Amino acid sequence: MKRSNPNDTVDEPQSVMDKKKMEKIFSNIDLENPPAICPIRDVLAKALDKWSILIIVMLGYYDVLRFGDLKKKIKGISPKMLSISLKHLEQDGFLIRTVFPEVPLRVEYHLTDQGRSFCNKILDLSEWINEYFPEIVKRRYKVDEIMKGEA
Amino acid sequence: MKRSNPNDTVDEPQSVMDKKKMEKIFSNIDLENPPAICPIRDVLAKALDKWSILIIVMLGYYDVLRFGDLKKKIKGISPKMLSISLKHLEQDGFLIRTVFPEVPLRVEYHLTDQGRSFCNKILDLSEWINEYFPEIVKRRYKVDEIMKGEA
DNA sequence: CCGTATCCCGGAAGATACTG
DNA sequence: CAGTATCTTCCGGGATACGG
Numbered sequence: 001m002k003r004s005n006p007n008d009t010v011d012e013p014q015s016v017m018d019k020k021k022m023e024k025i026f027s028n029i030d031l032e033n034p035p036a037i038c039p040i041r042d043v044l045a046k047a048l049d050k051w052s053i054l055i056i057v058m059l060g061y062y063d064v065l066r067f068g069d070l071k072k073k074i075k076g077i078s079p080k081m082l083s084i085s086l087k088h089l090e091q092d093g094f095l096i097r098t099v100f101p102e103v104p105l106r107v108e109y110h111l112t113d114q115g116r117s118f119c120n121k122i123l124d125l126s127e128w129i130n131e132y133f134p135e136i137v138k139r140r141y142k143v144d145e146i147m148k149g150e151a
Numbered sequence: 152m153k154r155s156n157p158n159d160t161v162d163e164p165q166s167v168m169d170k171k172k173m174e175k176i177f178s179n180i181d182l183e184n185p186p187a188i189c190p191i192r193d194v195l196a197k198a199l200d201k202w203s204i205l206i207i208v209m210l211g212y213y214d215v216l217r218f219g220d221l222k223k224k225i226k227g228i229s230p231k232m233l234s235i236s237l238k239h240l241e242q243d244g245f246l247i248r249t250v251f252p253e254v255p256l257r258v259e260y261h262l263t264d265q266g267r268s269f270c271n272k273i274l275d276l277s278e279w280i281n282e283y284f285p286e287i288v289k290r291r292y293k294v295d296e297i298m299k300g301e302a
Numbered sequence: 303c304c305g306t307a308t309c310c311c312g313g314a315a316g317a318t319a320c321t322g
Numbered sequence: 323c324a325g326t327a328t329c330t331t332c333c334g335g336g337a338t339a340c341g342g
Contacts, residue, residue: 017267021274022212040280041201043287048199050192061173067324078316083325093283093290104323105322114283116168121279123172128272129191132244132265136194139244218304229336234305255303256342 043092051077051085052094053122056111059095060119064110094118194243202228202236203245204273207262210246211270215261245269 046052054074059065065073071082086109089095094115100106111119197203205225210216216224222233237260240246245266251257262270 017211018271018274021271021278022208025208025274025277026212040277040284043280043284044276045201050196053192057173057176060168061177071324076316078318079325080317080327081315084315091291092287099324102323105325107324114286117283118279120169120172121276123169123176124275125195125272126176126191127172128269129194132268133191133194135265136243140242227336229338230305231307231337232335235335250304253303256305258304 046088046092047094047118049085049088051081052089055082055085055089056094056115056119057122059109059111060116060123064108066109067107070109089115197239197243198245198269200236200239202232203240206233206236206240207245207266207270208273210260210262211267211274215259217260218258221260240266 047056051074054077055070058070058073062069062073067082067086070086071077071079074082077085086095086097090097093112095109095111098108098110100108198207202225205228206221209221209224213220213224218233218237221237222228222230225233237246237248241248244263246260246262249259249261251259
């Protein structure tokens with residue numbers, strides 16, 4: 001039952017770990033020596049940020065949005081956080097900021113190809129969650145029950 | 152050039168936004184009324200957490216690890232954060248904790264099917280990042296140059 | 303060995319007022 | 323309208339020591 005060796009032949013039909021992919025990823029990493037600051041995790045951290053996800057999905061859905069539109073559509077975000085998040089996403093090439101020097105000022109945001117591609121990844125994740133979510137909720141209730149019983 | 156209407160026929164060959172998927176996701180959300188606390192984002196937040204990702208990937212790679220193993224392999228994690236993250240992941244059904252009441256105590260962790268499935272999602276994300284990362288880095292340097300020039 | 307309990311600090315992020 | 327500047331608050335999370 002114990003499967004401690006990554007080289008074991010996998011026999012489960014479902015949810016098979018993709019060992020090939022895994023090996024490829026791990027081959028790029030020196031596990032012993034600290035990877036200093038991993039730039040990949042840096043990119044991911046910014047793009048998977050709570051607000052960033054919403055921004056990307058909104059832009060994926062509406063194609064073009066102004067600062068004020070985003071502020072209205074994303075409930076609870078402050079102008080500061082919206083500004084910071086947009087800057088990060090622009091810096092990392094997920095979206096493009098276009099200024100129209102009119103009066104009053106107009107600024108539009110839209111996704112790049114990279115941004116749209118990433119948006120699809122988020123949608124995939126979203127679908128994954130939707131699939132497993134009922135079980136997770138059920139489990140949480142169960143765990144809560146146990147906690148209550150112990151308290 | 153402006154594509155403000157989600158119903159426009161898509162003509163880009165690459166990185167096409169999956170509108171069908173998008174509509175499906177958005178149909179479950181009431182954008183106007185605040186979604187209170189979105190439980191899906193709650194699950195995602197915990198599972199996509201900095202430490203959680205590493206834990207899941209490590210368990211995906213090594214199959215079975217003890218508390219101390221994880222602590223050693225995940226550079227920089229404190230016992231507190233490791234404990235908390237493991238608890239979250241166990242609560243949400245990503246992994247299973249097994250206690251062997253020996254002396255000294257032994258505790259093993261391994262992924263559930265859900266955990267392995269999610270690990271594959273993380274690997275996908277990882278691959279995505281690897282694909283786009285060179286461009287992102289290039290862009291960051293460029294942005295830094297501009298910033299320096301302006302300062 | 304496997305964690306929990308405690309203390310403590312820096313930085314994330316909300317609210318708000320203000321400017322180009 | 324589209325943000326920035328400032329202030330403050332809060333808590334995530336690191337270090338460490340201890341308990342089962």
